[in-house]
Amino acid sequence: MTAVTDQDHGQGQGEAGGVVVCQGRHVPASDGRWDDGLIARRAAVLAKDPEGPEAAPDDDARPQVEAYVRAGGLLRPRLDALRELVGLSRARLDATTLAEAGRVLDEAAARQRLSSRHTVVAIAGASGSGKSMLFNSLAGAQISETGLRRPTTAAPLACSWTDGAAGLLDRLAIPGRLRRRPQQGGTEADEALQGLVLVDLPDHDSAAAGHREQVDRVLALVDAVIWVVDPEKYADAALHEWYLRPLAGHAEVTFVVLNQVDRLPGDAADQVLDDLRRILDEDGMALGEHGEPGATVLSLSALTGEGVGELRELLGRFVQERTAAARRLSADVDAAAAKLRTEYVAEGRPGLGERAREEFADRLGEAVGAAAAGQAAEREWRRNAGRACGTPWLRLWRWYETTRRPGSPDRAAAMPAPPEEQLTARQRVEQAVRTVANAAADGLPGPWAQAVREAAVHGATGLPEALDELAEKAGTVGYGRARGTDDDAGRGTAATIGGGGVVATGVAGASGVAHSGRVGGKPPRPAWWPAAVLAQASMTLLQIFGGLWLVGQIIGVIEPGLLTPALVMVAGVIGGPLVEWSCAAAARGPARRYGQEAEWRLRQAAAAVGRARVLDPVAAELVRYREVRERYVTVTKISTTGR
Structure with a gap:
């Protein structure tokens, strides 16, 4: 058949009542069947043969939706996981980062809607490599133009061995005038190629503008690719850096053919082929040797036909497996996952550990002054116990001293917190938040x-x-930074965290002002309170009774006898402090436990607030990350044949 040129492409297109010829077959152009674009004179000549076989329609009227993804394979769950991964990541990653993954999903959906009975294989190569001649050799006819003029191939040209590939070719944007049929020989090799759609691409290094864009566009859509190299350009840096190295992960759907071996003398062809394998290995492309999955590398001569039969046989087995589309998509998913690795793979085991949570609670406890509040509560317990069993005279003196000092509990509670106190408290909270956030985000x-x-x-x-x-x-x-003193006067301070109001903390004194860490009212009375009150009252009565007895003797109302009333009065004087000391000793243990409980309650309250406002949102983000990480792990699972 005569070569088809760009000039031929513009003639003989679908004229009403005309005849369109396809490789020795003639079909009416008006019956809706595909038009191969041969010139009218060729159609007129071949139309004289009414016995010629009629060409089968290229566009099958039946639905072409046939899922090529096996139900038990790994590709479907990987695509589902990638779709969920993109959906969960839109709020965290920018659209540019997710663009490749989105493209893969779109192309997978588009390919799945089309025929699974066809395998689209592109033939690509540099100018002068002989890819168009190889295309014609596989088709068994002079379909693609060959010659010395460069570039020879101006647009992608397709050859389909069976019907039903129109949707696939529409996806490649190959017009009807550039769609061909092969020369059917009826051989076993031709039968094996049933379902093959072969596409001849322009030169990827063409000087013509737009040719490389067409090559890149089609290569992103086909199921497999045959790279044709020649002995002069097989190591071309442009080929390896722009295509073979970036597509190393697509080795299972890649054929690398060393063409024009007829030009090499002796064993030079084997040496060049070995060097080509070495370069491909350096590119990271796995080679399908010893039954392992990888790229198919072989040598041939499209001019003499040497090795073409072997390539045809390999293509036949490859097409009949009907797994090329799934393998290609799986490789695309691998490539998209590799680009997203830095966005999902953490270093180490990030998260909120128990230690980080405890340290955060401790820092909040320090910020709110839990320890000082506990000490204040302990002192309040001891003062409350002292009011029950202390001597009246000493309590009266303490009250008098309190009224004389300007730093009384009431005044302390009303005084605003110093600015430096407020700033320090807020800074402690901010430091606690930064520390726990850095710990959770580490890695x-x-x-x-x-x-x-x-x-x-x-x-x-x-x-x-x-x-x-x-x-x-x-x-x-209030829960503020507490700071109290141990002096009997009971001086204290007041501070806030938020700055919204004054919080009285650590205030000590006879007025019994409630302190941080104490839940309402005064501390509970000890069990021995009644006995202590009765004992102290008895000692006070002894002092009063002894004193009145002595006064009566002095004024002569009672008979003289100083020893007995003196002993009674001394017993009261000595017994009062002794009872107070005993009560103070007995109150140390309960007071300490009360202060510790108050400190623990304040710490727990602060930790609960911090957990609700900081730890829970942080934990929610970590859970979200674990979800996307699980999806990413599913996406990156190694797939096998038939996935």
Whole structure:
């Protein structure tokens, strides 16, 4: 058959009542069948043969939706996982990062809607490599133009061995005038190629503008590719850097053919082929040797026909397996997953450990002054016990001293917190949040680490105020930084965290002001309270009784006798402090436990607020990351033949 040129392509297109000829077959152009674009004179000549076999329609009227993904294969769950991965990541990753994954999903959906009975194989190569001649040799006819003029192939040209490939060729944007049929010989090799759609591409290194764009566009859509190289350009850097190396993961759907071996003398062809294998191995492309999956590498001569039969046989087995489309998509998924690896794979085991949670709670406890509040509560217990069993005279003196000092509990509670106190408290909260956020984000990929830190900062926006609010709801005076003194005067300080209100903390004194860590009212009375009160009252009565007895003797109302009333009065004087000392000793243990309980309650309350506002949002982000990581692991599973 005469070569088809670009000039021929514009003639004989679908004229009403005309005849369109396809490789020795003639079909009416008006019956809706595909038009191969041969010139009218060829159609007129061949139309004289009414006995010629009629060409089968290229566009099958039946639905072509036939899933090529096996139900039990790995590709379908990988595509589903990739789709879920993209959906879960849209709020964390920018659209540019997810663009390749989205493209793979779109192309997978488009390919799945088309015929599974066809395998689309592109023939690509550099100028002068002989790919068009190889295309014609496989087709058994002079379909693609060959010659010395460069570039020879101006647009992708397709040859389909069977019907029903119109949807696939439409996807490749190959017009009807560039669609051909092979010369059917009826041989066993031709039968094996049933389902093959072969596409001849322009030169990838063509000087003509737009040729490389066409090559790149089609290569992204075909199921497999045959790279044709010649002894002069097989090591061309442009070929390896632009195509073979980036597509190394597509080795299972790649054929690399060393053409024009007839030009090499002796064993030079084997040496060049070995060097080609070495370069491909350096490119990272696995070679299908010893039954292992990988690229098929062989040598041939499209001019003499040497090795073409072997390639035809390999293509026949490859087409009949009907797994090329799934293999190609699986390789695309692998490539997309490799580009996303840095966005999903963490270093180490990031997360919120128990130690980080405890340290966060401790830091919040320090920020709210839990330890000082516990000490204040302990002192309040001891003072409350002292009021029950202390001598009246000493208690009166303490009250008098309290009224004389300007730093009384009431005044301390009303005084605003110094600015440096407020700043220190807020800084402690912020430091606690930063520390726990950094611990949770340690080792996470950049976007997810940023999301964790943003969740922590956002939750901590009202954390200081929330601590004070919780204190008010709990019935305490406040959860602030407590600082008390041990002096009998009971001086104290007041401080806030949020700065929204004054919180009285650590205030000591006879007025019994409630302190941080104590839940409402005064501390509970000890069990020995009645006995201590009775004992101290008895000692006081002895002092009064002895004193009145002595006074009566002095004024002569009672008979003189100083020894007995003196002993009674001394017993009261000595017994009062002794009872007070005994009560103080007995109150140390319960007071300490009461202070520890108050400190623990304050720490737990602060930890609960911090957990609700900071730890829970951070944990939610970590859970989201684990979800996408699980999807990513599913996407990156190694697939096998028939996936």
